[in-house]
Amino acid sequence: MSLVKLQNVTKVYRTDGIAFPALDDISLSVEAGEFLSIAGPSGSGKTTALNLIGCLDKPTGGAIFLDDVDIGAGNSSELANIRRHKIGFIFQTFNLVPILTAFENVELPLILKGDMGKAERRALVEEILVDVGLKELMNRRPSRMSGGQQQRVAAARALVKKPRLILADEPTANLDSKTGEEVLDLMLQLNRKSGVTFIFSTHDKMVMDYARRLILLKDGRIAADEQREPRRQARDNGAAGSGGPHVDAS
């Protein structure tokens, strides 16, 4: 059973009566545990695909299944519930709540999920902050953190609720290459440690190099979909915790 399945999905945006097709008859399946990158030039439909898979938007045609549930048929409240329980997001611009500390930002999805007591939440948040190497900075607000640290908090926030799927939209675009690499290392380690599925949208070659599957979009269509040996392996920077799998240095 595929985690995500797109069947003949189209998405057309209309502005002033003029139709702009963003995705044109896309079909693909994503299995649980994949580390997948959707790449392509600007306007190719990467972010649209991510928004559709992330239940932030609905397709104009076709069907999208998440765990065999047709998410295109859900209303806004049902889609919010799916996002709340099954999907984590990492954004290009981090999108942390500036008035909350790192700890509180990471705790927020758990509060929204609402199935945990305070002590349990605290333990889980601290554990994930150790995993991303930010335990010491947990009481800092985002404004007092570097871009890389903020993106680590965003990754922790996406992962803390143990989602089935994490969608990362251009996660390295606002980071320098060294920090971007560190963040990708972390995500790969988290993918290996927890088995959570990662789907990236990117046009960053470094992100593509980390992916085990690369889907290339062009003009809203799939131009290529290839399984590949990752050209980069996660370096063990000690951030993913001692419980993680052994990772070879590249």
Next chain:
Amino acid sequence: MLTLLKLAFRNIFRFKRRTIITFCSVSVGLALLIITVCLMNGIDKQSIGNIINCQTSHLKIFKTGYFAKKDEVPMNLTISDPDRICALIKNIPGVAAVEGRVLFGAGLIMGMDELPCLGVAIQPGLDPGLFNIKESLSAGEWLEPGDAKLLVGKNLAHDIGLSVGDTVTLRMITSPDKEDFSWNALELEVKGIFESGNPTVDSGQVFIPLARAQEALAMPSAVTEIAVRLDSDDENKIAAVQRKIQEALKPGKEGLEVYTWKDLAGLFLVISEMKTKRSAMIILIMLVIASMGIINTMMMAVLERTREIGMLAALGMKKWEIMKLFIFEGGFIGIIGSLTGCVLGGLAGWYLQVHGWSLASMGESIKKMSAAVYPVKDVFYAEVSVDVLIMVFLFGTAISILASVYPAWKAARLDPVEALRHI
């Protein structure tokens, strides 16, 4: 819920200067509302006290038809056997004191000057049990039943140049009818000057002993009114005693009518209500302006935090939760603004309750205008009540919450995709 409240509370401090300006607009608006309401309540209380204590007592009994013509001060509609009526009423539970009086049109003549006034013939032994003229004496002494003397209001005495011990001519109109106009005159010594605090009384009334007036007006033993004082100011009790007196007077047979102080002070009550409504309108406009401030603040917040709203939606926050977040923010601004407003307004109201608001420095024309509307002399005292503070607090909070509904609705309606794309 707690998280939303916590988040909302922290959010209001994101833009401190803007929040403070919004707080201030709410606080100042509500403080002014409290001051106005407390002042209006205080003035009404003072006015009603002065009307009851100086002019109307709680109830008055007139000959049928007198009330309709009372402004003409008719002398032919009299109660011929007041002692019997007073005896009937005295024993009714709740009645504290009863007094037969004669009101007559009069003129106070000093040399070549004459000032029109209202003559009030009282029973000096009974009157202090109903009215406060005796305790308002600022000079001279109280009347004795057989005195050929009078008491004059301070303003009237000042206007005509009278002092205690002066002799003055009192022209007493025995028939105000145009076809049959007649009057009598008495030479009387000014025995006392009173300052009751009720400008109508202090500027236009003289008091003489009842026996002297009855003799001069050729109406032995008759009175034009019987004033009744009760042991309580309670509206319901006044109405109940009114009914009992009406029953005791055997409707129709005695040819008498009973009126409450409200009937007698009708014009004041109408003017007071009009003023309250006008003040309420002005305050409402101020609060609409304050609520515009909240709407503006919240709309700015929605605009500035559009991407954050998209992120919260991506985390799984539902539309109504986003809406609640912004309504809570408006609510917090309302609660803090209203609390501050209540404290400021309450303190200012308390100051005005203790020290009053003096019209002394505002010039004679303002004082005269005020005296024409309110039977209160120069200093207005506010009346602060917890009820008003609670009402205003709830009102301010409710207005703030209502003002946040539209921005919150706008935030909740944002498309997450568009919101996340927002720069």
